[in-house]
Amino acid sequence: MTIETAVMQQSEAKRWATVAIVIGCGIGAALQVGKVPIAASMLQQSLGIDLAAVGTIAGIFAVLGLVGSVPAGVVIAAVGARKVLLCGLAAITLGAASGALAPQLAVLLASRLLEGLGFLLVMVAAPALLDRVVDVSARDVTMAVWSCVMPFGIALALVAGPIFDGWRTIWWASAAFVALLFVLAGVIVPEVASRTGPARSGLMQEATALARRRTPALLMVLFALYSLMFFALFSFLPILLTERLGVSSKGAGGLSALAAAGNIVGNLAAGHLLARGVSRNLLIAVAAFVMGASALGIFLPVLGGWGAFWLCLLFSAIGGLIPATLLATAPAAARSAAMVPVMMGLLMTGSNFGQVTAPIAVGAVVSAWGWGAACVMVVAAAILAGLAAWMLARGDHKRVSEATDPA
Numbered sequence: 001m002t003i004e005t006a007v008m009q010q011s012e013a014k015r016w017a018t019v020a021i022v023i024g025c026g027i028g029a030a031l032q033v034g035k036v037p038i039a040a041s042m043l044q045q046s047l048g049i050d051l052a053a054v055g056t057i058a059g060i061f062a063v064l065g066l067v068g069s070v071p072a073g074v075v076i077a078a079v080g081a082r083k084v085l086l087c088g089l090a091a092i093t094l095g096a097a098s099g100a101l102a103p104q105l106a107v108l109l110a111s112r113l114l115e116g117l118g119f120l121l122v123m124v125a126a127p128a129l130l131d132r133v134v135d136v137s138a139r140d141v142t143m144a145v146w147s148c149v150m151p152f153g154i155a156l157a158l159v160a161g162p163i164f165d166g167w168r169t170i171w172w173a174s175a176a177f178v179a180l181l182f183v184l185a186g187v188i189v190p191e192v193a194s195r196t197g198p199a200r201s202g203l204m205q206e207a208t209a210l211a212r213r214r215t216p217a218l219l220m221v222l223f224a225l226y227s228l229m230f231f232a233l234f235s236f237l238p239i240l241l242t243e244r245l246g247v248s249s250k251g252a253g254g255l256s257a258l259a260a261a262g263n264i265v266g267n268l269a270a271g272h273l274l275a276r277g278v279s280r281n282l283l284i285a286v287a288a289f290v291m292g293a294s295a296l297g298i299f300l301p302v303l304g305g306w307g308a309f310w311l312c313l314l315f316s317a318i319g320g321l322i323p324a325t326l327l328a329t330a331p332a333a334a335r336s337a338a339m340v341p342v343m344m345g346l347l348m349t350g351s352n353f354g355q356v357t358a359p360i361a362v363g364a365v366v367s368a369w370g371w372g373a374a375c376v377m378v379v380a381a382a383i384l385a386g387l388a389a390w391m392l393a394r395g396d397h398k399r400v401s402e403a404t405d406p407a
Helices: 004-040 040-047 051-079 083-101 105-133 136-146 149-163 165-189 198-213 214-234 235-246 247-274 280-299 305-319 321-334 339-369 371-404
Strands: none
Touching: 004 040, 004 051, 004 083, 004 105, 004 136, 004 149, 004 247, 040 051, 040 321, 040 339, 051 083, 051 305, 051 339, 083 105, 083 165, 083 280, 105 136, 105 321, 105 339, 136 247, 136 321, 149 165, 149 247, 198 339, 214 235, 214 247, 214 305, 214 321, 214 339, 214 371, 235 247, 235 305, 235 371, 247 321, 280 305, 280 321, 280 371, 305 321, 321 339, 321 371, 339 371
């Protein structure tokens, strides 16, 4: 083996070690989302709070991301993704640790706000870092794997949560896990130089121009609609399964974790299909149709409990095609490497919009009219997603036509 070959192999091994650690950081961040539902009853008993307060503890993540994702992308473009990633991991660790010590709800909410800041920074910085580390030829597959971190982290929390004897122990464990990731990221993840792009003084203007363009705006809308459909079901899936199947809360948690993990199948399949040249717009449209159709059998009493659960798996697995496809499309839509973090921020804004609105809206309509009303919401979102995918395809076709027409 020549010295040059050995150096190349060492460089390649370090690159994929970096990818693995960055993806692990995403899982650690997503774990903070999933730990609240599994600890809900523990929080109620320990702090003497109701479900509305538990919902506030969970939802503070999404509210912060809704208003801060694009500014976070601008910061990353200015100072570098690695620094922001490490700051995000540190914020999650401090937030989880302070939450474990919280004597009352107000302190816990403040700690969750700090966790939410860290979550936001990690989830915007990590994909931007991956885009700079991997080759363009491996981007689709890498982003497909990255899109697995949310369902994997949530499922991991749902499965591991019952092992612990109290919610404070869960908080301490999550803090220790992210602290370990902070150390690994600090040692392994390199400082990646920013590629060419606008000067720092022009970043905000460039970000504003990006958000106004057709394709980035449609990608953000599609992520919002997908997130709305996903969290419309998964925010209340344990309750739905308990009512439909008559299983215990622990059993409902396990089945919900299995359904959430099913999303990973679609995430990985999207990377494979995109690499084989399958149309991105077609993947989005088909997935939206399947999610809408599945919602009919899930929320309406037309099938038995287990039939509805199998549709939940289908809803989750096929739905996973959408976020992986959007994440893989985002770097190209940004047009410049410097704007990739901002583009990821736009996607996160859409994602957090769905996370905020879906639980509130579904909770309200189900309380007023029953589970069937939730079905109407999901089907409407699926139709809008199909329309947005069609508009995205028309935009792509228009650009191709303009490129081939003679001047």
